[in-house]
Amino acid sequence: MSVQHKELGFLSLGPHGFHRVAYTLWGEAAAKRSVLCVHGLTRNSRDFDFLAADLAQDPDSDFRVACPDLPGRGHSHWLSDPADYALPQYMSDMTAMIARLGVEQVDWVGTSLGGLIGMSLAALPNSPIRSLVINDIGPFVPNEALKRIGQYVGHSEEFASYESLKTYLMNVHATFGPISDEHWDHLCRHSGHQNADGSWRLHYDPAIAVAFRQAANQDIDLWPLWEQVTCPVLILRGEESDILTRDTAYQMLERGPAAELIEFPSTGHAPSLMEEAQIEAIKSWLRTVSR
Numbered sequence: 001m002s003v004q005h006k007e008l009g010f011l012s013l014g015p016h017g018f019h020r021v022a023y024t025l026w027g028e029a030a031a032k033r034s035v036l037c038v039h040g041l042t043r044n045s046r047d048f049d050f051l052a053a054d055l056a057q058d059p060d061s062d063f064r065v066a067c068p069d070l071p072g073r074g075h076s077h078w079l080s081d082p083a084d085y086a087l088p089q090y091m092s093d094m095t096a097m098i099a100r101l102g103v104e105q106v107d108w109v110g111t112s113l114g115g116l117i118g119m120s121l122a123a124l125p126n127s128p129i130r131s132l133v134i135n136d137i138g139p140f141v142p143n144e145a146l147k148r149i150g151q152y153v154g155h156s157e158e159f160a161s162y163e164s165l166k167t168y169l170m171n172v173h174a175t176f177g178p179i180s181d182e183h184w185d186h187l188c189r190h191s192g193h194q195n196a197d198g199s200w201r202l203h204y205d206p207a208i209a210v211a212f213r214q215a216a217n218q219d220i221d222l223w224p225l226w227e228q229v230t231c232p233v234l235i236l237r238g239e240e241s242d243i244l245t246r247d248t249a250y251q252m253l254e255r256g257p258a259a260e261l262i263e264f265p266s267t268g269h270a271p272s273l274m275e276e277a278q279i280e281a282i283k284s285w286l287r288t289v290s291r
Contacts, residue, residue: 005052007075012096014071014079014089021093022075023068023100024049027056031064035286036106038094038114039067040270041212042153042204044074046190047111050183050274054283061287063107068097070113072205074190082210090117098128107286111135112243112270116222123228131289132229132257133282135236136270138248139226139256145242145269146216154209159200165192175268177238183274226256233259234285236278238267260285 009022024045035055037048045067052065069076071093072085079085094117098106108129110118115134122129152172159165166188179187192200235252237244253259262281264271271278 010100012093014084016080019071019077021068023066025066026052027064032062034101034103034106035063035065037067037109038117040112045069051279054279072208074203078205082207085208085211087120091120105130107131109133112137122231123225129231131232133234136238136241136244138244138252139222140248141220141243143219150213150216153212154206155202156206165200176272177267179272229257232289233257235259235261236271237263238271239263239265240268243269
């Protein structure tokens with residue numbers, strides 16, 4: 001990752017005041033295309049470092065890449081009311097993110113929750129979403145899969161050492177698929193925050209679990225939303241995923257926007273987007289739709 005990046009931020013408005021949204025920016029301001037990469041429920045912007053660095057230095061593409069921390073994650077502010085950790089606020093924050101970039105259109109890469117946010121924005125009239133890559137999420141998510149995630153989201157216990165934090169994260173995210181030791185260490189270090197006494201905690205607000213667990217009481221069914229999307233879509237799926245089932249993925253090819261599907265073996269929810277084959281799949285597709 002020799003390409004330079006900047007850690008920046010801006011103020012965004014919510015129902016209970018302003019909050020800071022942090023983001024990492026890769027590439028040059030003069031780039032012809034802007035890519036916005038948005039992470040999953042308990043994750044953060046640094047999940048995309050390897051993808052963003054590759055895109056930003058690809059001589060055949062000319063991309064600038066912005067990777068925000070959703071509120072309550074990473075270096076963004078925690079929200080005062082847990083009920084605000086929901087799609088309307090995330091959509092508002094990401095609209096402000098696009099305005100911050102000074103562009104009218106972006107190519108969107110979203111993992112899980114990040115994909116839902118992208119799909120929700122892409123379904124609206126006059127959407128700034130030029131193309132959409134959705135990583136292991138779709139318009140239908142079974143209740144049982146949501147309950148599984150609900151078992152670990154909101155973990156608030158502290159870890160005595162970095163090694164214990166890493167062991168926990170590697171267990172929780174084992175379904176990310178084959179990941180190198182270098183990538184695991186990168187993922188884990190950016191997923192934790194070290195306290196003054198040397199202990200570690202997860203780098204997100206445990207209160208994000210409140211709204212999620214309420215929503216997890218039933219299936220997520222957003223088929224009408226999916227059918228309103230008009231931009232080209234690349235669907236990424238872990239072959240063992242319980243969040244984006246094979247049946248749902250194949251239905252997505254038959255309904256709604258023009259879409260392509262790529263499945264990654266030995267992977268569940270969700271592909272890490274750190275491995276070379278996954279990065280190349282996204283890069284090749286973005287090159288095609290950017291012409």
